[in-house]
Amino acid sequence: MSSAIANSIQLLMEVSSIISKVIEFNEKVFGIEQRNGIVRIKIHRDVLPYVAQKLATTKGIYMRTMMASDERDLEGVYRLYYLFGIDREHINIVLEVAVPQEDPKVPTIVDIIKAADWYELEAHDMLGIEFIDRRLYRLVLPEDWPEKVYPLRKEYSVQDLMKLYRPKAVEYAKEIGAENIVVIPIGPYHPALHEPEFFEVYVSGERVIDAKYVGFMVHRGIEKLGENMKYDQVPFLAERICGICGFVHSTSYCQAVESALNTDVPERAQFIRSIILEIERIHSHLLWFGVALHLLGYDTGFMHSWRIREQVMVLAELLTGSRKTYGINVVGGVRRDIDNDKIRKAIEVLKNVEDEFKKLVEISINIPQVIARLKGTGVLPLGEAIALSLVGPTARGSGLDRDVRRDYPYAAYRYISFRVPTYSEGDNLARTLVRVDEVFESINMLYQLLDKVPSGEIRVESWTVEPYRLGVGSVEAPRGEVIHVLLTGRYSPYRWRVRAPTYQNLPAVSIMLKGVDLADVPLTIASIDPCFSCTDRAIVIDIGRSVIKTIPIEFLSLKGSKAIR
Amino acid sequence: MVKFLKILPIAIKTGTVTIKYPYQEPLITESFRGAIEIDPNKCVGCGACTRICPPKALTMTIESNTIILKYFVGRCIFCGMCADTCPEKAISITKEFELATGNIFDLYADVEHEVKTCPICGKTFITRKLSDKIISKVPDIPLETMDLCPDCRRKETLKKFIGVPE
Amino acid sequence: MAFIETISIGISMLLYIFFPPLLDGIERKIKAKIQTRYGPPTVFQTWYDIIKLISKELKIPPTLQYGVFLLTLAFSFVIVVLYLLSYIPVSLNIYMLTIVIILIVSLHSILAFVSILSSNPFSIIGIFRGLTIDIVNEMGFLTSILVYYLTIKTFNPSIKSFLLLLFSLLFVFIVSYVGSKRLPYDLHEAEPELASGSVIEFSGPILALYLYLHLIDRYTMVALPIAIGVAIGLQLSPLISLLLIHVIAVVIYVFFGVIAVLLGRSRIDIAVKTLMLIYLIIILLWIVVKLI
Incomplete structure (x- = not known):
């Protein structure tokens, strides 16, 4: 019982210290509420970098995740939920940033918090939110995904999206007259765990100089699917x-x-x-x-x-x-x-x-x-x-x-x-x-x-x-x-x-790989116990997307036999 | 230095653990959940299972004058939610999991139900068994409107109470 | 006399040809037992594999056109080596030994050369790893046979001689173990998913031939020092020494197989360093004992 009281006192102290941190932006902070160990702070998008800076420089606070959500039906805005955790105090701090639908722009916090990189790119891909002052590129969606179609917006149903997307491979098969031919995807794979993912490892001799990760190949659209299922399903x-x-x-x-x-x-x-x-x-x-x-x-x-x-x-x-x-x-x-x-x-x-x-x-x-x-x-x-x-x-x-x-x-x-x-x-x-x-x-x-x-x-x-x-x-x-x-x-x-967890841990792999011997690369990648399908869970495609290049087998064997002759 | 030799006594003690599976009993425990089995006699065709089924392996379709409860093992994830939900306890979980087949129709199991047709508008609605069940469960139910579809029933009931504007 | 010699050479050659895949089957069975598995259905599985591969269609990739020629050359070398090995119990002199060594080394280099012909950038990584180990080990092979021959030739029952024999035996068998490309030194085929070796380029009868040559090479590397030892040291009749050679070789081969199951895979930089160190230490010890 006493420990529960001590915990709640600590919690209150922590909350008040956070309020004092953001009080200087008083007119830009719209409200603070606290429930079940979650402190929700609604802030204006302009002050996001300052608040994030305050939080990031406090010891023991780290960014856990960020959720972007389409709330245009409710309040006419997109909303970003930045979730920070304070390990010692068992509290989650949620910064809520409303983004008006007519002007979906938010200042980036990547230069303050490195971990925010993928979250911002994903929000850009999925909801079309622009992050100012950073390079935006497609991370999650495949390159042949149609422009200006943002899957997590509520106007798209799962069925719509499946109709909208036609993989390039299909077009390519048409081009070479191979429509009725089975397409066999070759590569990318994980060197250890046999999951679709791709590391570009730059080596000099046997030593790794640099490594780049290309992922998000098994998008299954689970988040979108979940929005159409009952709570118990x-x-x-x-x-x-x-x-x-x-x-x-x-x-x-x-x-x-x-x-x-x-x-x-x-x-x-x-x-x-x-x-x-x-x-x-x-x-x-x-x-x-x-x-x-x-x-x-x-x-x-x-x-x-x-x-x-x-x-x-x-x-x-x-x-x-x-x-x-x-x-x-x-x-x-x-x-x-x-x-x-x-x-x-x-x-x-x-x-x-x-x-x-x-x-x-x-x-x-x-x-x-x-x-x-x-x-x-x-x-x-x-x-x-x-x-x-x-x-x-x-x-x-x-x-x-x-x-x-x-x-x-x-x-x-x-x-x-x-x-x-x-x-x-x-x-x-x-x-x-x-x-x-x-x-x-x-x-x-x-x-x-x-x-x-x-x-x-x-x-x-x-x-x-x-x-x-x-x-x-x-x-x-x-x-x-x-x-x-x-x-x-x-x-x-x-x-x-x-x-x-792999979403958070994968960026560390390139750091680990530098200077490693080529023979130890699979082990080092595996040492974070990666789970690529979990990381790639976010999007909407269910067709044979685990592909970097799809070649119809007929074409492949043609090419092969020509080469042999 | 020679610690790696210690695996030898372990290997000798353990022997071979591989099971010659198709020729030997499979290793399943008593709580294993396999494919489900629907008892057509108990099933009344209420459709509760089709609404809870997470992968939509159970579906209901109306064909002319039958309602068909379709179970497609190919989609089933063996969660057993349907068995938990079924009000008639018509669904039982078996230990069956060796379901591979060369013929896709082996993966389907259908339960057919006779459907009730509304004598006024000719629409099909619930199964006869479900209707009978309701009649037996609910006391004082107005039997004369039980054969009607929900829309016509509403109209008829209103007619009875407030009369018909001709 | 000549009749018995001919017969024993014939039997020995048959054994050399028949044993290697059979021994590989036994090794696979033992490996499976240690890993608590069943393993292949019979010990003849490797033989069945080779026979099946030979019965497959012949596909020669353009880069390997000369490789096939080299493989057949290697095969004829192997036959000569097997003949000479079978002849060793009958009579052995330094010239014949030199020819055997030259043949074995050239056999190794032909096999290495066949793999280098591949233009696949992924198999090149594995091939060069294999080559690096080969270069270190080939030097070890030449020295070890020389040291071993000297030791046996000058053997007399004294502690010094026994020590020298021990060192040279250790040397010669470490070399033949490493040469057999078992764990921890199977670097040429180390990570098939990441950087494959030479085998990835072969298929069908070519793969069968390559595997067969590799297995025979493994067995000869074990049998050669035993044959030398038995021929010089024991001076038995050809038929008995022939049997003895094969029995000891089989035992050591199986022993190697067990060791390979118990170890992990080395890395190319570690492997080269360790091998160099081991060989240097053994040579130095041998020289020190010899000079005392």
């Missing part, structure tokens, strides 16, 4: 944002709705969510560990890591009914309960996993080649990590102590004690060790969670929707923090913004 869509850590997205979405609508989730449901989240973290880290060892050529370690992981997958199926995409999250709780029998089995499996993984880590970290190639490669200094607002194990490997589970407690994490492992070296070894430590920490947390599960309901059966309320849900995914920002609508979300 969206968790299943959200879960499919990521193929490895889907549960974090559905939890994050549900939390965003619950925070917007002030829904009280039963404690038992909170515990079950935490349990599944930690199981997901263990399987994800074991997967990553295996992939990393595979990239280091130690395939035996890869096989054994995945063998150990298999027990966790089966356990997840026992608890939820599905190996992956567990499908038990709904707004207001969970759909599947756990009983004592399952808890006993879970502890049995976890003991086994802990034991086996300890042995495997000890063996594989001591393989001479593994240690030689992990240590000192792909270094990311702490300064860069702070400047780019990095999250998750990538940040913690560089000594940036940031963990949503501790900083913005959600689900059942406030009832248990745990350690956040950090390493200061910033190299691939540090990031590996952070993940290894986290596996053991997660197992430890699971023992506590499984021991303390309270009895009671697992789901609030009825809840009422109030439109146009802002909700934020953040979850510490295995890769870093996931944030869902949500504006409620009457039957489905009015605007739903997803920020996956």
